Each structure stands twice: as structure tokens, then as C-alpha cells.
Amino acid sequence: MDIQFTEEQELLRSSVQRMLRDQYSFEARRKIVASEDGWSRRQWGAFAELGLLAAPFSEESGGLGGGPLSTMIVAQEFGRHLVVEPYVETVVLAGGLIEHAGTEEQKQAFIPSIIAGQKIWALAWTEKGSRFDLANVATAARREGDDYMLRGEKTAVIAAPWADYLIVSARTKGKRDDRAGVSLFVVDARVANLDLRSFKTIDGRRAAEITFRDVRGELLGSEGAGVALLEACRDRAIGALCAEAVGAMAELNSATLEYSKARKQFGVTIGSFQVLQHRMVDMFIAHQEALSLMQHLNLSLGVGESGISRLASGAKSKVGYAGKFIADQAVQLHGGMGMTDELNVGHYFKRISSINIQFGDPAHHLLRYVQLDAAA
Amino acid sequence: MELALSPEDAAFRDEVRAFIAENYPKEMRVPNPETDLTKEQSLLWHRILYNKGWIAPLWPKEYGGPGWSITRRFIFEQETSRAGTLPPLAFSVTMVGPVIYTFGNDAQKQKFLPRILSGEDWWCQGYSEPGSGSDLATVRTKAVRDGDHYIVNGHKTWTTLAQHADWIFCLVRTDPSAKPQAGISFLLIDMKSPGVTVRPIITIDGSHEVNDVFLEDVRVPVENLIGEENKGWTYAKFLLGNERTSMAGIGRSTRYLDRLKKIVKAEIPADDPAHFEFRKEIGRIELDVLALEATELRVIAQMARGIDPGPAASLFKIRGTEIFQGITELTHRAIGNYGLALREHPLSANQFMPGPDYGHTASEKYLNARKLSIYGGSNEIQRNIIAKAVLGL
Numbered sequence: 001m002d003i004q005f006t007e008e009q010e011l012l013r014s015s016v017q018r019m020l021r022d023q024y025s026f027e028a029r030r031k032i033v034a035s036e037d038g039w040s041r042r043q044w045g046a047f048a049e050l051g052l053l054a055a056p057f058s059e060e061s062g063g064l065g066g067g068p069l070s071t072m073i074v075a076q077e078f079g080r081h082l083v084v085e086p087y088v089e090t091v092v093l094a095g096g097l098i099e100h101a102g103t104e105e106q107k108q109a110f111i112p113s114i115i116a117g118q119k120i121w122a123l124a125w126t127e128k129g130s131r132f133d134l135a136n137v138a139t140a141a142r143r144e145g146d147d148y149m150l151r152g153e154k155t156a157v158i159a160a161p162w163a164d165y166l167i168v169s170a171r172t173k174g175k176r177d178d179r180a181g182v183s184l185f186v187v188d189a190r191v192a193n194l195d196l197r198s199f200k201t202i203d204g205r206r207a208a209e210i211t212f213r214d215v216r217g218e219l220l221g222s223e224g225a226g227v228a229l230l231e232a233c234r235d236r237a238i239g240a241l242c243a244e245a246v247g248a249m250a251e252l253n254s255a256t257l258e259y260s261k262a263r264k265q266f267g268v269t270i271g272s273f274q275v276l277q278h279r280m281v282d283m284f285i286a287h288q289e290a291l292s293l294m295q296h297l298n299l300s301l302g303v304g305e306s307g308i309s310r311l312a313s314g315a316k317s318k319v320g321y322a323g324k325f326i327a328d329q330a331v332q333l334h335g336g337m338g339m340t341d342e343l344n345v346g347h348y349f350k351r352i353s354s355i356n357i358q359f360g361d362p363a364h365h366l367l368r369y370v371q372l373d374a375a376a
Numbered sequence: 377m378e379l380a381l382s383p384e385d386a387a388f389r390d391e392v393r394a395f396i397a398e399n400y401p402k403e404m405r406v407p408n409p410e411t412d413l414t415k416e417q418s419l420l421w422h423r424i425l426y427n428k429g430w431i432a433p434l435w436p437k438e439y440g441g442p443g444w445s446i447t448r449r450f451i452f453e454q455e456t457s458r459a460g461t462l463p464p465l466a467f468s469v470t471m472v473g474p475v476i477y478t479f480g481n482d483a484q485k486q487k488f489l490p491r492i493l494s495g496e497d498w499w500c501q502g503y504s505e506p507g508s509g510s511d512l513a514t515v516r517t518k519a520v521r522d523g524d525h526y527i528v529n530g531h532k533t534w535t536t537l538a539q540h541a542d543w544i545f546c547l548v549r550t551d552p553s554a555k556p557q558a559g560i561s562f563l564l565i566d567m568k569s570p571g572v573t574v575r576p577i578i579t580i581d582g583s584h585e586v587n588d589v590f591l592e593d594v595r596v597p598v599e600n601l602i603g604e605e606n607k608g609w610t611y612a613k614f615l616l617g618n619e620r621t622s623m624a625g626i627g628r629s630t631r632y633l634d635r636l637k638k639i640v641k642a643e644i645p646a647d648d649p650a651h652f653e654f655r656k657e658i659g660r661i662e663l664d665v666l667a668l669e670a671t672e673l674r675v676i677a678q679m680a681r682g683i684d685p686g687p688a689a690s691l692f693k694i695r696g697t698e699i700f701q702g703i704t705e706l707t708h709r710a711i712g713n714y715g716l717a718l719r720e721h722p723l724s725a726n727q728f729m730p731g732p733d734y735g736h737t738a739s740e741k742y743l744n745a746r747k748l749s750i751y752g753g754s755n756e757i758q759r760n761i762i763a764k765a766v767l768g769l
Contacts, residue, residue: 128731131644131712156713156730197728202718202739209730265511275756331746335509335754336534336586339579339747346580350743353708357715367649 003069003295012055012070016077019050024081026344032084033204039085039162048117053091061099061111068239068301072294075240079247082344082351084205086120086159092240093233094121094167097184101221101229106186110165122163122189124154124210125230132360134169134230136177141170141185141217148172148185148219150212158358160208161198163189168217169226182226185217203354204347234359235312239301242294242319245355248348249287249323252330255345256280259334276333283329286322293318310372313365320362323352379673385447392455399424400461408737409462410744411583412723415498415540422464422495431493432469439477439485440493446680457627467536468492468499471615472545475562479603479611488543488564502532502546502565502589503612510757512547512612513556517591519548519563521598526550526563528571528594534751538574538587541567546591551606562608564600565591581743582721616753623693623752625700626669632703633662639710639734654710661702668695687765690758697748697755708742711735718743 005013023046032040047053055070057063064070071092078087091114098110113119130136139152150170160166166187174181187194195211221229257280260271270276297315300308327349331338338345356362381389401420406412425431433449435441444452456463473492476484491497508514517530528548538544544565551559565572571594577586602611636658644651672692675685708715714731718739729736749755763769 126713129643131648131650156716158716197730199717199728199730200720201716202743203716207716207730209728264507265509265514273756275759328746331580332749332754335750336504336747339750341578341580341582346743349746350580353742354716357713361709363653363709364650367653371649 003299005069005073009066009069009073012051012066013073013077015050016052016074019046020077020081020083024083026082026347029082029084037162038200038204038206044085044120045117047085047087048115052087053117054115056091057095057099057111057115061107062115063111068236068298071236071240072243072298075243076247079244079351080251082203082248082347084203086122086162086205088237088240088244089123089159089163090114090119090121092237093123094165096236097123097167097220097229097233100232101184101225106218106220110186119164120159120162121165121167122157122159123233124157124160124166124168124187126155126157127153128155130155132364133177134234135179135182135227137169137171137182137226138176139168139170139212141172141183143172144216148183148217150185150187150215150217152212154210154212156207157210158201158205158207160189160196160210161206165189166210167220168212169230170217172223179227180224182230183223184220184226184229186220187212187215187217191215201354203351205354231309235309236301237359238312238316239294239298241355241358242290242297242315245319245323245352246287246291246294248351248355249290249326252326252345252348253280253283253287256283256330256333259337263335270333279329279333283326286325290319290322310369313360313368313372316360317362317365317369320356320365324356324362327352379447379450379676381447381451385451388448389451389455392452393459395428396455396459396461399428400459404462407733408740411585411721411740413462418462418465419495421462425464426494431464431495432473434470434474435477439473439489446676450676454627457625458630460628460631464495465498465537467501467545468495468497471501472499472543472564475545475602475611475615478614479562483599484564484602497542498537498540500535500538500541500544500567500589502535502544504534505531506533510754513560513609515547515549515560517546517548518552519550519561519596521550522595524598526596526598526601528563528565528591528596530591532589532591533586534577535574535587535589536585538567538589539576539584543567544572544589545602547608547612550608554606557609559606560608560612561605562602562611563596564602565594565596566600569594569596571595578721579744579747581740582718583740583744584721585744623689624668624672624696626665626672626696629661629665629696629699629703632700632707633658633665635734636703636707636710639707642732642734643710643712654706657706661699661706664695664699664702668692668699687761690753690761693752694755694758697745701745701748704738704742704745708738711738715739715742 051064052074054063055066055074059065095114098106125134127138141148141150150168166189168185168187169182170185171181172183193213194215197209198206201207260276261269263270293315297311300311330345331349334345337343403417404421429442432441433444433452437443476488503512505516507516519526519528544567546563546565547560548563549559550561571592573590575588576584577588578584640654675688679685714735715738717730719729720727
């Protein structure tokens with residue numbers, strides 16, 4: 001099942017690799033994270049110039065038609081370099097939703113400025129108490145002319161402090177956690193009546209709590225279709241997040257291996273201890289399995305197989321557990337150094353921890369995987 | 377689970393419990409006492425215990441200990457930890473104190489012990505170096521005799537709270553030609569000495585707990601040598617034995633488990649399958665705690681009968697740290713999306729943290745707890761100790 005990448009895909013991979021090697025060293029990233037904004041607009045512009053923001057979009061939308069495999073290639077390299085800029089949020093989540101559910105006008109209005117790197121987007125779906133349930137929505141949308149007025153609160157919205165636009169899930173009818181009554185809306189993030197309280201995330205990014213007090217929203221997709229759209233959007237995002245996690249795992253494994261061959265204790269390298277050798281073999285196996293399942297998911301996303309959502313949950317769970325094991329052990333084997341802010345190992349640990357929260361933790365997706373089987 | 381107590385010991389337990397309830401300072405009840413207190417604040421409880429005569433349970437009466445039996449020491453440890461009090465600085469009271477009264481001379485005892493008890497001197501530990509983590513015998517910091525001084529040069533690391541310290545106890549190499557363990561001495565160094573520099577190490581939770589300590593041509597009076605030159609390894613091992621007691625952390629784990637249960641109840645509806653999944657995980661950890669607590673009580677009862685538990689301390693270190701890491705992981709997971717947020721250090725009043733108060737320290741605790749299986753002799757080293765010393769492998 002190994003993927004035979006096309007020449008174009010290999011070119012994409014090598015150009016992302018080259019760019020990140022030249023421009024996104026760990027020190028460069030540290031500066032970006034410590035900056036006032038916490039992300040680099042200049043870097044984002046460079047991503048656009050290289051075509052990374054266009055890669056997955058269809059050619060009709062002005063993209064390069066690379067689909068989920070091109071997202072996978074980019075995300076894997078971003079994971080290796082711990083890129084903080086909101087690629088998943090803007091391109092995969094918002095871009096994907098607009099492309100799949102938007103009207104022609106909406107596509108024309110929004111996709112070109114995403115591809116050109118001019119606008120940043122974030123997806124606001126989580127609420128206090130919603131946990132990882134896409135249908136658990138209390139934020140309300142009330143029809144007013146052609147538009148809707150949104151009222152409610154969203155929580156832990158990643159990249160919201162950077163965003164020009166938000167896609168917001170809100171209830172157009174029904175009771176909280178009623179699947180059929182949720183719709184999606186495009187909201188201008190800079191309007192009055194929208195309060196945004198920013199905070200820093202565990203992986204050096206920014207997120208916000210958002211309060212909407214009668215904020216104008218433009219319907220995206222048909223009314224009541226919100227949960228189904230979000231589910232498909234989550235499957236695609238899981239493909240990208242798993243690719244990022246696998247990229248991070250690869251870096252952790254090679255860093256750990258290298259360290260174990262150099263670090264001496266009791267007169268020998270620590271890599272000569274059998275207990276640590278076996279540990280690193282298990283880390284290697286965990287990475288191999290995660291890589292395979294992640295590729296399998298992204299291939300399936302590309303051909304639009306049925307049952308994809310169950311596979312996405314399965315991959316999120318398996319890759320999540322593998323990532324956690326590798327991250328734990330990479331810190332452990334680096335000893336005190338693994339605990340420091342100075343070394344990149346702890347930052348990979350935190351990135352994997354963050355991915356393991358986004359759209360649901362490994363246990364959540366394991367349960368969902370089981371439930372979807374029982375339903376079949 | 378409780379130790380079977382005599383009526384006198386039961387009365388003692390009640391006395392300790394009441395004393396904590398009445399006297400533990402409110403200022404010390406902050407979200408994360410390990411990172412959120414100033415030096416002065418963290419010494420408040422120390423001073424209260426000192427005035428009560430309870431600051432050094434381990435110490436013999438002649439040096440200022442309370443003269444408690446093993447059972448009473450255990451009761452005190454259990455009650456203070458169950459109540460969530462911040463333990464007095466271990467490096468002073470539990471570590472260097474016993475080394476000084478066991479191996480030090482009279483002048484050293486008179487000079488240092490009273491100031492350790494009162495909290496006047498804050499001690500840090502100069503054991504680890506960049507090249508020697510679990511393998512302490514490879515200490516490279518050199519001390520060269522020059523008249524009635526040693527000239528010390530070296531680099532100590534992972535030095536906990538060195539930024540507050542008045543003194544550091546150091547392992548230094550005094551005989552470079554001897555075998556690794558044979559050429560080491562145990563030296564007390566005034567942190568105010570010229571040539572001592574402290575550099576913060578920020579850890580992945582964002583906090584400043586540990587430091588690099590650089591020693592450049594530091595002149596240390598020979599009178600600050602503990603015991604004999606080149607016998608430091610003996611004293612260091614004695615001290616590490618003390619470090620690993622009470623590593624089981626039953627009281628702390630029990631408190632954090634109670635808190636976790638409340639969080640799960642508040643965050644996850646009972647009809648959500650995740651609720652049962654959490655309860656199953658919590659149940660498993662509760663049984664781990666119960667088994668470790670039973671083991672601890674068994675060992676305490678044996679010690680009270682004069683049986684030496686030997687390397688059992690390694691068992692407590694391994695399981696105590698694994699259990700606590702498991703609890704911090706589950707707590708971080710229980711708060712769901714709020715687990716993305718991480719408090720910034722140093723803390724500032726206008727910093728915004730999302731979500732309920734009970735979740736505000738979950739991320740940093742989860743990250744910080746990764747150190748537990750590394751420090752104080754990594755859990756791999758502890759397993760080696762059991763393999764060799766208990767199983768004879």
C-alpha cells in the first residue's frame with residue numbers, strides 16, 4: 001500500500017522541505033512564537049508564493065488540484081518544523097468548507113484571497129460543554145433579511161486572534177445537540193459586537209474565547225446542513241493533523257536515536273542499554289504504524305471512499321496513541337534536557353499533545369470508531 | 377486505608393490534623409504552590425512548623441527533631457500530604473541536614489543546623505552536571521586545595537530553586553587520579569561567593585524551577601568540607617537514600633484523584649460514553665494507589681518492628697511517579713478543549729485563562745510531571761537497582 005508519489009508530488013515535498021530548511025529553523029520559529037502577533041505574515045506570504053495555500057484546492061477554484069495528498073505532504077513537513085501558522089485552520093478547514101459547501105459567489109469571494117495569502121480564517125465550533133460533539137451547539141442564529149444574527153459563545157478557537165474571517169456553527173432550530181438544527185455562517189472577525197479574548201496555547205499558538213452579541217453572519221451551505229458539513233470537514237482535518245503528528249514523530253525518533261548514540265553514562269552510550277534499545281524499537285514501530293494508517297486515510301480521502309469518517313476516527317485514535325507514546329519516551333530518553341524549553345523535543349511533545357486535543361482525543365475517537373461499527 | 381493505630385498515635389494524628397487546619401497559611405493556597413509562591417510565601421509554613429518544633433521529623437532530638445517514632449513520622453507525612461500542604465524545602469531539612477549531623481563536625485553542626493531548622497538558610501543541591509545525570513560518579517567539577525581554601529571550578533545543572541538559595545551542597549572531584557567514586561568530596565558553598573553564577577533553565581511548562589550553576593574559581597574555606605576528603609560518595613549515597621523515601625506520594629495522588637473525579641463529573645455528562653471510559657481509567661489508577669498505599673503501610677509496619685526495607689524505596693519512586701503522571705494526563709484530558717491553554721510564567725494579573733478555575737493548571741501540571749520519571753534517579757535506574765539489589769540479577 002506504499003504510495004507511489006507522482007513527480008509533481010515529489011516536487012511539492014522537496015520544495016516545502018527546502019523552504020522550511022532555509023526559513024523555518026527552530027530558532028526562527030522561536031522568534032515567531034515570541035513575537036507580538038505570534039505568527040509571521042511574511043512567512044505566510046512565502047507559503048502562498050510557493051503555492052502551498054493553493055495546493056489542495058481544485059483547479060476550478062483556482063487551486064493546483066492536489067487534493068488531500070498534497071495537504072498530507074505539506075502538513076507532514078509542517079509537523080517536522082512545528083510550523084505555527086494556521087494552515088489547517090485556513091486552508092483545510094475553512095478552505096475545504098467553502099469549496100465543498102459555498103455558493104459560486106462565495107467561492108469567488110473567499111478562495112482567491114486564501115490562495116493569495118491575504119486572508120486568515122478560523123473555525124469556531126467548540127463551546128463550553130460541547131467537548132468534541134459537533135452537534136452540541138447553543139449559539140443561536142436568527143434570520144434577518146438575507147442574513148442571520150448570531151448570539152452566543154465559542155471556546156478555544158484556534159487561530160481566531162489572527163483571523164480575518166470565522167466560520168461559525170450556530171443553531172437555526174431545535175434544542176441543544178439536535179443534529180438537524182445546526183448551520184454554518186461566515187462572520188467578519190473584526191466587527192464590533194464580537195468580543196475576542198486571546199490566550200496562548202500549549203504548542204505556542206494563539207486561540208480565543210469568542211462572544212457574539214448579534215453579529216451578522218452569512219449562511220454557508222444549506223440551513224441545517226452544518227453538522228454533516230463539519231463531519232466531512234473534520235475528516236479532512238484529521239488527515240492533515242495526523243500527517244503533522246507523523247512528521248513530528250519522525251523528528252522525535254531521529255533526535256532520540258541520535259542522542260542515544262552520543263550520550264554517555266556509566267562509560268558507555270545509553271543506546272547500548274537493551275532496555276532503551278527495545279524502547280526505541282517500539283517507538284520505531286509506533287511511527288511506522290502511524291505513518292501507514294495516516295497515508296491510508298489520506299489516500300481514502302482523495303478517492304472519497306464510503307466509511308471514511310470511521311477510518312478518520314480510527315486513524316486519529318491510533319496515530320494519537322502512537323504520538324503520545326513516542327513523545328513521552330523521547331522526553332524520557334533525553335532526560336532533563338527533554339524537559340527544557342531550549343531543546344526542540346519538548347516542543348514536539350507539546351505539539352502532539354495539542355493535536356491530541358483538537359477534534360477529540362484518542363480515547364474519544366476510539367469510542368466513536370467502535371460506535372460507528374455497531375451502527376453498521 | 378489506615379494504619380492500625382494505638383490510642384496515643386490516634387490522638388497524635390488528630391492533633392496534627394487539627395494543627396494543619398488551624399495554621400496552614402491561606403496565602404499558600406494558590407493554584408500551583410510549586411510555581412506561584414515567592415520565596416517568603418513559601419517559607420511561611422516552614423516557620424510555623426519550626427515554631428511548633430515539627431520542622432524536621434527525621435532528625436534526632438538532640439539536633440532539634442521532635443523525637444517521633446517511625447509510625448508518628450509516617451502519620452505526620454500522611455496528614456500533611458493529604459491536606460495538600462507544601463512540604464518544607466527538602467534540600468535543606470531532608471537532605472543536607474542529615475548529612476551534616478551524621479558526618480559533619482561540631483562546628484559545622486552548630487553553624488548550619490539551627491539555620492536550616494529556622495528557614496534562615498535556603499539550600500540547593502549541586503549533584504547533577506551536564507555530563508552526569510543518572511551517573512553521578514562522573515562528577516567533573518574540580519576542587520583544588522590552595523592553603524586553607526579549595527578553588528572550585530565546574531558547572532552544576534538541574535539545580536532546583538537555586539535562584540533562592542543561600543547555600544549549595546556540592547559533589548566535587550578532589551582526586552582526579554582515583555577511581556570515579558573514590559575521588560569525590562562533599563563541599564558546602566556559600567552562594568554569595570564570588571564566581572558563583574545562576575542561570576535559569578525554563579522547562580516545557582514555562583516555569584523557572586531549575587537552574588544551571590556555574591562555579592568559576594570559587595574560593596571555599598576548607599572548614600566547609602564535610603567529613604573526609606575523597607569520601608564524598610559515601611555521604612552522597614546516604615543522602616540519596618533519604619531523597620527516595622516518601623516518593624510514593626499517596627496523599628498527593630489521592631487529592632488529585634478526588635479533584636479529577638469532580639472535574640469529570642462537571643465536564644462530561646453521565647450518559648456520554650466518555651464518562652464511563654474516564655471512570656474506568658480512574659478506577660484503574662485508584663487501585664494502583666490502593667495497592668501502593670497497602671505496600672507502604674506494610675513496609676512502615678515492618679520498619680516499626682526494626683526490619684530494614686532496603687531498596688523498596690525504588691519501588692515507591694517508580695510507582696508513585698507513574699501513578700501521578702497518569703493522574704495529570706487524565707486531568708489534562710478531562711478538561712477537553714481547555715487543555716489547549718497554558719498559563720504563562722511569570723504570572724501576571726491581567727493574563728486571561730479560559731475555562732473553569734479547576735482547569736487552569738492542568739496543562740502545566742501535565743507537562744511538569746514528565747520530570748518525575750527522570751529526576752532523583754530515573755525510573756530506568758530504579759529498575760536497575762531492584763534488578764540488582766532485590767532480584768540478584
